[in-house]
Amino acid sequence: MRILSGIQPSGALHIGNYFGMMKPAIELQTKGECYYFIADYHSMTSLTDAAERRRHTRENALDFLACGLDPKKSVFFRQSDLPEVTELTWIIGALTPVGLLERAHGYKDKLAKGGAPNFGLFAYPVLMAADILLYDSNLVPVGRDQKQHVEITRDIAIKFNQTYGETFVVPEPDIREEVATVPGTDGQKMSKSYGNTIEIFGDEKAMRKRIMSIVMDSRTPQEPKPDADKNIVIQLLKLVAPNDVAADFANRLRAGGLGYGDLKKAFFEHYWNYFAAARARRAELLANRDYVEQVLRDGAGRARAVAAKVLARARKVSGLGS
Ligand code: ADP
Numbered sequence: 001m002r003i004l005s006g007i008q009p010s011g012a013l014h015i016g017n018y019f020g021m022m023k024p025a026i027e028l029q030t031k032g033e034c035y036y037f038i039a040d041y042h043s044m045t046s047l048t049d050a051a052e053r054r055r056h057t058r059e060n061a062l063d064f065l066a067c068g069l070d071p072k073k074s075v076f077f078r079q080s081d082l083p084e085v086t087e088l089t090w091i092i093g094a095l096t097p098v099g100l101l102e103r104a105h106g107y108k109d110k111l112a113k114g115g116a117p118n119f120g121l122f123a124y125p126v127l128m129a130a131d132i133l134l135y136d137s138n139l140v141p142v143g144r145d146q147k148q149h150v151e152i153t154r155d156i157a158i159k160f161n162q163t164y165g166e167t168f169v170v171p172e173p174d175i176r177e178e179v180a181t182v183p184g185t186d187g188q189k190m191s192k193s194y195g196n197t198i199e200i201f202g203d204e205k206a207m208r209k210r211i212m213s214i215v216m217d218s219r220t221p222q223e224p225k226p227d228a229d230k231n232i233v234i235q236l237l238k239l240v241a242p243n244d245v246a247a248d249f250a251n252r253l254r255a256g257g258l259g260y261g262d263l264k265k266a267f268f269e270h271y272w273n274y275f276a277a278a279r280a281r282r283a284e285l286l287a288n289r290d291y292v293e294q295v296l297r298d299g300a301g302r303a304r305a306v307a308a309k310v311l312a313r314a315r316k317v318s319g320l321g322s
């Protein structure tokens with residue numbers, strides 16, 4: 001089984017990325033042949049600072065490695081090291097109905113907010129489909145916000161296969177329901193673009209401050225809170241604390257007597273400890289300055305072996321080249 005996923009280098013990785021995509025992706029390393037990449041072409045639709053893109057690419061890759069992505073088990077690469085994917089974007093884009101892309105959430109949200117979307121944002125799902133199809137991927141571990149993109153990929157693959165004959169594997173999304181959408185500090189989906197994140201490797205003081213300033217309601221500590229399970233901090237605590245600990249805090253909130261400040265402090269401690277080993281590993285990896293670059297370069301070579309074959313297949317069936 002071929003497993004593939006990517007992450008955009010548009011900011012510091014957060015615990016929504018971790019629980020929604022990185023952790024499942026890391027666990028899948030023993031279940032199949034994994035291809036993971038930093039989607040720097042995709043980041044061009046939202047970020048226009050070249051130095052920032054390079055920095056986030058390097059740091060996101062380092063973070064992923066520190067969290068347990070093992071380059072001996074997985075092929076880990078930078079999307080733009082394989083420009084083949086942009087050719088496949090054109091090949092499949094020529095069959096992609098405009099209506100399908102007009103229904104894509106990313107594009108629709110931009111329009112709804114009164115923004116002027118560019119061609120890259122409109123074509124974003126086609127590039128993502130090319131990522132997935134280029135590696136004959138069967139399974140795509142992602143958070144719920146990416147489900148529609150995998151469905152668009154399936155539609156494109158099916159249409160291409162009907163038009164030119166069996167060429168592409170039709171992939172399935174792998175979405176963990178319990179962590180499908182991790183809430184941010186403001187209760188919306190945690191996202192790099194909303195400024196509501198808890199970073200995996202954030203600065204201790206800054207993260208403590210961010211967590212302690214999560215806005216709660218004005219009920220007194222003594223008041224029973226029957227809606228404890230809807231509390232953002234309880235939801236976040238469930239991710240980083242053992243089940244019985246999180247359940248105990250929820251019970252105390254429900255019964256009354258637990259203040260929000262104490263709950264937030266407990267969450268901070270569990271969050272900080274949860275990533276302690278990864279933090280130490282990150283510091284170790286950082287000591288070898290070239291390590292990340294070597295891993296990505298090696299990954300690109302291994303990725304190319306597959307990409308070249310699939311691209312040649314797509315070119316052949318569609319009558320391109322000699
Ligand atoms: P962001 O929204 O922060 O820019 P990305 O779009 O780069 O994050 O997402 C990378 C991966 O992390 C995707 O698989 C996405 O579904 C997942 N992900 C992002 N935010 C969350 C979240 N709040 N909860 C669960 N998964 C998430």
Ligand code: TRP
Nearest residue numbers: 004005006007008039042128131
């Ligand atoms: N669009 C994805 C995101 O924002 C990142 C991504 C790009 C991706 N190409 C992919 C994810 C292919 C899975 C498969 O999270």
